[in-house]
Amino acid sequence: MPDISLTMIITLCLAAAAAGWIDAVVGGGGLLLLPALLLGVPGAHPSYVLGTNKAVAIVGTSGAAITYLRKAPLDLRLAVRIGMAALAGSMLGAFFAGGISSEVLRPVIMVVLLAVAAFVIFRPSFGTAVPGGPVTRKRILAAIALAGLGMGFYDGLFGPGTGTFLVLALSALLHMDLVTASATAKVVNVCTNGGALAMFAYQGTVLWQLAGLLALFNLIGSMAGARTALKKGSGFVRGVLLTVVVSLVAKLAFDQWIA
Secondary structure (H helix, E strand, O other), X not given: OOOOOHHXXXXXXXXXXXXXXXXXXXXXXXXXXXXXXXXXXXXXXXXXXXXXXXXXXXXXXXXXXXXXXXXXXXXXXXXXXXXXXHHHHHHHHHHHHOOOOHHHHHHHHHHHHHHHHHHHHHOOOOOOOOXXXXXXXXXXXXXXXXXXXXXXXXXXXXXXOHHHHHHHHHHHHHOOOHHHHHHHHHHHHHHHHHHHHHHHHHHOOOOHHHHHHHHHHHHHHHHHHHHHHHHHOHHHHHHXXXXXXXXXXXXXXXXXXXX
């Protein structure tokens, strides 16, 4: 493990727990943990930060997924189908990532996020109740293509806010309430994180000792977040969703024009 002060280790552990809680409720935990790792391990190459983050995240998302599976009305077969498509998409996105500038993508993502925030604000019923009508085969295929391949490709190519986008896409396409969408998103995240971690591990760019310590706290935060979402319901998740979206827009804007 890199030479890190005790104060910074404690800070990273707290950040990992908070990131796990946020990620389990609505996605976007990497928004907190990645900057914390960059600050806590300043001498490490970015690939080591990304690899370590994935090693931490897969533990937390797995814990949250198990918690949701035990108590949420989740269609596991459908979640795995979307997850396998997302895994393929993330590998394809990672293949093209080296040739794409994040400076080009950030403004586009900010516009999309602002549109998402406006939609959620002006549609108070979104994700709080299951709309009428059956989920057709076309909607399932659209979810596999967009929430699976599309979001997986985005995760491999760029990344920030993937969990949040997944929750929104699943809620809109499959008529899921936000709690069920969050539960399904965790299963999909396990698939994408597993594929990414395998690649980072193969390349030897994971700080395993640090990842192991942070993963414990991330797991605690994730399981607590899943229980909170199940207890509080979709209205609570909607509030956290808006908070995360606004925070992500602010982070991207800072990176684009200030940092």
